[in-house]
Amino acid sequence: MKILSIESSCDETAAAVIEDGRRIISSVVATQVEEHKLYGGVVPEIASRRHCEAINGVVEETLARAETDIGGIDALAVTYAPGLIGALLVGVNFAKGLSLSTGLPLIPVHHLRSHIAANYLAHPQLEPPFLCLVVSGGHSHIVEVQDYTRMKIIGRTRDDAAGEAFDKAARTMGMSYPGGIHLDEAAELGDENAYRFPKPKVSSSPYDFSFSGLKTAVINLIHNSGQRGEALEVNDLCASFRKAVADSLFDNFLLAANDLGYKKLVLAGGVSANRLLRRRADALCAEGYEVYYPPKELCGDNGAMVGAQAYYEYLAGNTAGMELNAAATMSIE
Numbered sequence: 001m002k003i004l005s006i007e008s009s010c011d012e013t014a015a016a017v018i019e020d021g022r023r024i025i026s027s028v029v030a031t032q033v034e035e036h037k038l039y040g041g042v043v044p045e046i047a048s049r050r051h052c053e054a055i056n057g058v059v060e061e062t063l064a065r066a067e068t069d070i071g072g073i074d075a076l077a078v079t080y081a082p083g084l085i086g087a088l089l090v091g092v093n094f095a096k097g098l099s100l101s102t103g104l105p106l107i108p109v110h111h112l113r114s115h116i117a118a119n120y121l122a123h124p125q126l127e128p129p130f131l132c133l134v135v136s137g138g139h140s141h142i143v144e145v146q147d148y149t150r151m152k153i154i155g156r157t158r159d160d161a162a163g164e165a166f167d168k169a170a171r172t173m174g175m176s177y178p179g180g181i182h183l184d185e186a187a188e189l190g191d192e193n194a195y196r197f198p199k200p201k202v203s204s205s206p207y208d209f210s211f212s213g214l215k216t217a218v219i220n221l222i223h224n225s226g227q228r229g230e231a232l233e234v235n236d237l238c239a240s241f242r243k244a245v246a247d248s249l250f251d252n253f254l255l256a257a258n259d260l261g262y263k264k265l266v267l268a269g270g271v272s273a274n275r276l277l278r279r280r281a282d283a284l285c286a287e288g289y290e291v292y293y294p295p296k297e298l299c300g301d302n303g304a305m306v307g308a309q310a311y312y313e314y315l316a317g318n319t320a321g322m323e324l325n326a327a328a329t330m331s332i333e
C-alpha cells in the first residue's frame with residue numbers, strides 16, 4: 001500500500017510516499033528555518049504563509065521522485081495535531097482537497113506518534129510493545145507504545161520541553177535558532193563536569209520531567225558572570241548543561257523501563273539527534289537493553305514518518321472525512 005503523506009505542523013513543509021509503513025519511496029522536506037532565524041524562533045504567521053507557498057511544489061516533487069502520479073497512490077495522510085494551528089491547517093486543507101478530488105482515503109496522524117514511527121522506517125525488526133522517550137521542541141514524554149496505535153503516557157514534562165530548554169540555553173549563549181544542534185556541537189568540545197546544575201525532580205511523580213529550573217539556572221549563570229565581567233567557558237557550559245538534561249531524561253526513562261519491565265527502548269523526536277543521548281542509548285545495549293533511535297535525517301520533522309504511522313492507523317481503521325480539523329494540542333493517547 002502506497003501512502004502520500006504531508007507534514008506542516010511547524011516550520012518544515014514536507015511530503016513523502018511510503019510503502020506499507022516501512023519503506024521510503026520518496027521524501028521531500030522544504031525547511032523555513034533560515035527565515036525564522038532572523039527572529040530567534042518560529043513566527044507562526046510566517047510559517048503558515050510559507051507552507052501555503054511551498055506545499056504544491058513539495059507534493060509535486062515528492063510524486064515526481066517516486067516516479068508516479070496521484071493514480072499510483074492508495075491513501076493520503078496528514079499531520080493534524082499537535083502543532084501551530086495555522087501551519088497544521090495548510091496541510092490538513094491541502095490533504096482534504098486532494099482526498100475530495102481523488103476519492104482517496106484520508107488518514108489523520110498525530111505528530112508525536114509519527115516521530116515514534118520514524119523508527120519503523122529505519123529498523124525493520126522493530127515492533128511494539130516498547131517504551132519510548134519522545135523528545136522534541138515542544139514535548140518530552142515517556143510513552144508506553146503498547147501497540148502501533150495504542151499508547152499510554154507514563155511521564156511528561158511539567159514545564160519546558162527538552163528541545164525548548166536546549167534552544168533557550170543556546171540562544172542565551174548567542175547561538176542561532178534552533179540552538180539545540182549548535183549547543184550539542186559545542187558540548188562535544190567541553191568538559192561536562194565543569195559546571196554543576198541542579199537535579200530536577202518532580203515530587204510525587206518519579207517519571208515526570210521539569211526543565212525550567214535547569215534553563216533558568218544556565219541563563220542566570222550566564223547573566224551573573226556577564227555582570228561580574230567574568231568569562232565563561234562556553235564549550236564546558238554546553239557540555240555540563242547537556243549532561244544535566246541527558247541525566248534527567250535517562251534517569252526517569254530507565255526508572256520507568258525497569259518498573260514496567262521493558263527491555264526494548266526507543267528514542268524519538270528532534271532531540272533524539274543529540275549526540276550524548278545517542279551514546280547513552282548505545283551504552284544501554286551493553287547492559288542487556290535493546291535500544292533504537294532514528295537516523296539523523298528522520299529525527300526532525302519530515303513527511304516519511306507521517307506515512308509510516310499512517311499505515312498502522314489505516315490498518316486500525318482510523319480514517320477521516322471532510323469533517324477533519326486541525327488541533328494545536330492533543331494527547332498522544
Ligand code: KG4
Pocket residue numbers: 010115135136137138139162163164166167178179180181184269270271272273274275299300301
Ligand atoms: O521534533 P522536532 O523537529 O520539532 C518538534 O516537533 O518540536 O524537534 C526540534 C527540536 C528543537 O528544539 C531542536 O533544537 C532540537 O529538536 N534538536 C536538538 C538537536 N537537534 C535538534 N537538540 C539537541 N541536540 C541536537 N543535536
Ligand code: ZN
Pocket residue numbers: 111115136137269270300301
Ligand atoms: Zn516534531
